[in-house]
Amino acid sequence: MFAQDNKGVSVEGQFFEYGDYFQKLSVGAAGKQMPDIMQMDMNNFKQFKKNNLLLDMQRYIDNKTIDVSAVDKKVVSQGKLDGGMYGFTNAINAPALMYNKSLLDKLGITLTNDMTLEQFKDVSRQVYQKSGYKTNFAYYEPTDLLAYQVRSKGKILLKDGKLGVKSPSELEPFFQMYADGLKEGWHIDPKVFAEIKISSVEQNPLLYGSDPSRRSWCAFMYSSQSVAAQAAAQNGDKLAMVPWPSDNVSKSEYLKPSQYWVVSKNCKNPDLAAKWINFYINSVKANKILLTDRGLPISGKVLDAIKTDLTQPDQDAVDFIQKVVTPHSTEVNPPFPVGTSEIDTKTLPSVEEELCYGKIGVKEAAERFFRQANETLSNAR
Template sequence: MRKRFLPAVLAALLAAVSLAGCGSKPENTDTQTTGAASAAETTKAAPDTQAASGDKITLNLTWWGNQTRNDVTKKAADLYMSQNPNVEIKVEFTDWSGYWDKLSAMAAGGNMPDIVQMDYSYLTQYQKSGQLADLSEYITSGLIDTSKIPESIIESGSIDGKCYAISLGSNAPMMVYDKAIVEKAGVTIPEQPTIEELYDISKTIYEKTGTKTYFDGGINMMQIIARTNGSQLFDELKEGKEDSMKLHFANVEKFAKAEFSISADLLAEKNPDVVETKPIIDSTTWNDFLFSNQYISVSSTAGRELGITMYPTTTDAKTQPMYLKPSQFFSISESSKNKEEAAKFIDWFVNSTEANDILLAERGIPINSTVADDIKPKADAVSQHVFDFIAKVSEIATPIDAPDPAGKGEVEALAKTVVEAIRYGDATTDEATAQFVPEAKRILEEAAK
């Protein structure tokens, strides 16, 4: 047994994540306030000066992603530049795990990119810190055309009646599985299994094929469990409620103790957060958990078509936990000196069929209904599965949780450490719950100040 779940280690983690969060939640210092005001005044005083003078306009564009996303996004940006020779788009990308640290540092240094790929989980945090431009004026003027985009999608990127982000596609939680292994085991995967069914199926697959199972112990499953209880994860944590967390940690512990589950050491080595190293890629496990916009790249990396089913629910669920989520957004930084040109690019990115002919729903089903209809017949068989999956989810989905509050990143980091302790046998369900819930509550309270 590896003794990792010690008070000193936990304290060190909390100190580290608190420091890591400082960049993304700037302190209200005179220097930062002056810098933000100066950037805003400069923008208002001389908007789009490069465009007005006819000079070359440079837009910095950043996103997180895998190689597939990087390739198609760069190709789309190249097409835009060929059609708009006065615009140069400088691209920068990284994987999810390093993206937010990098963006936080850019925000703290006052050099945010013009166009930023934003996630639903971080939208409130960056909006409240004054880093994101209000896009409402560009929507009202028609520069960003929303006539073929459902109002609910625009609302998903809005806070207090103002739009700060444009969704790049519709998305839903998904479990994927290796069809060949499942067929060899002679089992059938339900369209939406319960966690109890998943446990029994995993046992059978291991007995028949020797292939291990991966159970999602992360924040996505935490949110699913809270939703089955008719609640929202961060509402519970803010109140210090233990109900959903105890159920979640009990599931993690039950799977971790099972012979058929991937070991904690091998899981850490594989790193399921990175597409290229997910354990399903080399058949170390028969299943994995992700969002539907990742399906294309995961299948491509695995080199085989993977089966699709919904995230598991619970036998006694009070509410259907499945929901539709904006896959990612594009936002414009408040400090950008070329907001109008950035808005033009976003409009083209979401409303242009030729752009989406390249992207082919890699970030999710296109939000423009006409574009989605145009793209589906052109998509390959793998992509078609995503269109069909989103259609099924839309039939049963319940409303998405409110955007994650400030402090979400620190809570997620804490959750990873607590779940790792359970998997290594260093903490029981009760110990993990007693440690995690009050500390998460404290993090959220501190972040809200």
């Protein structure tokens, strides 16, 4: 569509799953072979900016090439770093606990929008005892869920140069969930995750497998993943979503950039890149195809224009954002500091693995994460 609207222009896209995508980008950055336009998440945004890989696009807002007049100013500001405009939010989403509603309805279990960790643990026990289905507490995934728990205390987990918590004891409730779940039998055995691709929605234990002992009744996802998750659900199972559990959901929950559009510092045609970003923000016909695949469109005019085209899973995502999250949430954390990627892909997964295989206890897990994450953040400044 973009090529049709801009004669003489061709677009060559490359598509990868989440883990492979950022590995490819890092290799490209090292070899100075970056794509002109990229999708960037909050975990990597600041790192790429610090490495002087991104182009400041403020002039394209100033000259109206990129029209943000129908976008909330708070959403626009999410792409600002160090006084420059380095990213454009391509959609809005929110943390969402996807769950097998068909299964829970059959078991007579109802979830609320303000579930505490203890209530979540109790539901996990009930589901396991009644059906054999287990729970996946975001095992081997980034720090998003841990950061969510810390937000319930009004703190930011990852900050420039250090963690936003003062002691390892503040992290113990998170790691205790794994210890309790494995001891009581309701958490999936870590060996299951060695046989699946964790970054793939289709291979998430909520959606993949036949043996209940290898399946999860829930998954810690984002609202923008609801359509893909529902499409991958087995046997006609109906999925639904509530906020992630927390001891204070209203403090923990937030609206976040699904991804950013960013432009390479070495882009040969930044004017055209700016047109591309504007196309994704403001083209109704483009968003009638995208719908909520990346989350809710950031333009209010576009969202109003596509509402009649939304499928039921799409509409569920809109309702979740507008009726559940927006009235009961706080401002999203600032873009993650440099060092986040290492903490997400190495530090937390290795600590969880040691804990879940019984090599360390909860106290040591919290202490190890606290020490290693602080070292990484300090060295990355």
